Amino acid sequence: MSRPLAGGMSAPREPTPDDQKIADQVQAEVKAKTNQKIETFEVVEVATQIVAGTNYFMKIKVGPNEYIHIRVNQDLSGNVSLSDVKECETKDSPLVYF
Template sequence: MSRQLCGGVGSEKTATPDIQQIADSMKSKIEEKANKTFDVFVVKSYKTQIVSGTNYFMKIHVGGDDYIHVRLYQDLPCRNSEREISAVQTNKLHTDELAYF
């Protein structure tokens, strides 16, 4: 089993129910940042980066051929475990690489 180095971005993984729940809990803030609303909102894949918390990079299907990429930060559990949306990229396709942004 490979281990992710602190500060490095891990490999892309298929989304899990836990990752979907994190995205769902932040959907309204993601929509606000993207200046759009989404009827479809399904996380397809994600990467993580361990920093002073965790950055989640998510590839989210938002209907038709449209995807968005979201960078979400979650503080360490020993703190207050707050989440914030760092960045949203719109007009993405399923084939677009999920990379640091």
């Protein structure tokens, strides 16, 4: 699989088990930042951006027909942190830079 150029965002793709593990590391923080009931936390789409580490843009299924987008940064040492959350997304909302 080809990697995007530094600074560019990759095309969205199917998540891997490793992507879900990264999302799971920030799940508690996401729940604290949102005011909605999160019934599930399933990554359904991912795009990446190479920076000083990697930004992960993730579409997360949080309910039967409810989705959010999160941006997570994994630094060069492997530390993971939540950068941003976009609420009120849909299954068809495009995963774009935010």
